[in-house]
Amino acid sequence: MARQPSAGGQGSESKRGAARQDRPASQDGGDAHPISETIRDHVRAAVGGLLVGLPLLWTMEMWEHGSTLPPLKMLVLFGLAFVIVVGFNALSGFRRERTWLELLLDAVQGLGLSVAVAASMLFILGRLEPELGLQTLVGRVALLTIPVAFGTALAATVLSEPEEGSEADPVGPIGRLFVAAGGALYFALNVAPTDEVRVLGSEADTPLLVAAVAGSLAISLAIAYLVDTPSGSTGDRSGGGPLTHPAGETVAAYAVALLVAAILLVSFGLNDGLGLRALVGHVVMLGTLASFGSAAARLMLGGGSDQQEKAGS
């Protein structure tokens, strides 16, 4: 995205206000972003979008689901991705003078760019033929915009250079769960439309499901401890609430991962005709991937904060 939204977390609103007050009104008219920087930011965002989105842009099941998913389910997924991208930007951006309106505008800008990138790539791949009908054309673009939008958000936060004098805000426990949901959604989205989910979910017996739950929790717990070490990130552990403890965060992040897995299963219609036992199997098996995604995102958040700290020092 073109501009980095401000870092969020607890107390960030007051800091935004302070930053706005510190900026002299006379400068408002004369400190516009240089055009060359705007172009570079958008190229970076587009490349980030392709980097993350290309595997799914090349996945036949995604094209098919773009044709068959009911529009309202598609809208729910699109909206979910937008919310998570806004959250990602709010939590991990470097610039501090964003208002919430500007944050939303930045997210719309990033989403619009993602729509253009996804549509362009689908067109190049020959997946946007006119005879497919408007519903399929819009559906495919909307569905494939989701992974591309994650990529543009990541490019804007991870790949961009921190501004001079910027500091990292510690990310609170709710913010970390938000990031966990983003990671879970992205990882699980990569396989949710494939037949493998149906096969694994249907064939897994109870001991295997128990092992899957234990494995998912173990990975998540390992990440939580890794981030919690003194040489790790600036994850805010000072609040004293249940979510600030690694075990609490692990359970909460796993619950978020299972919720994301369930939402994806329903969105892709994979729950149709399933009994409760089979549905649990599907959610748990897809949840293994979602929980790894949530853990990876939390780990990456820690790394990103470290970079911000270094940049600010």
Added chain:
Amino acid sequence: MKRNWLEWLILLASTGLVIGVVGYLLVSGLTSRGPAAIRTEVINAGAADSPDGGWLVPLIVRNQGGTAAGAIVVEATAMVDGTEEASQLTVDLLAADSEVELALGFSGPPDGDVEVRVVGYETP
């Protein structure tokens, strides 16, 4: 920092794209036209022949309903040299509001009209 003119332009275009996608999904979701409705149409049957001496009948299969259909089995029957012949093809997936062009083969030119029917389909 203030947005420059290029950022405003990109924001404007982005807003248009996002509103377009969301608006279309919302409207088409709220005004659903029900289940799949498969229609077939033979196009210019007399002009088609096959390089191996057979006869190909081109036809269009349309889904005019509001939801997609999969595994659509289309069957064409015609009299060829006094014998009834049937030819069948399966369309893997046909989304709402979309169409696909097929060609069904016979051993020779049909004596009369070619009758086409949809044997069945599944809802994906």
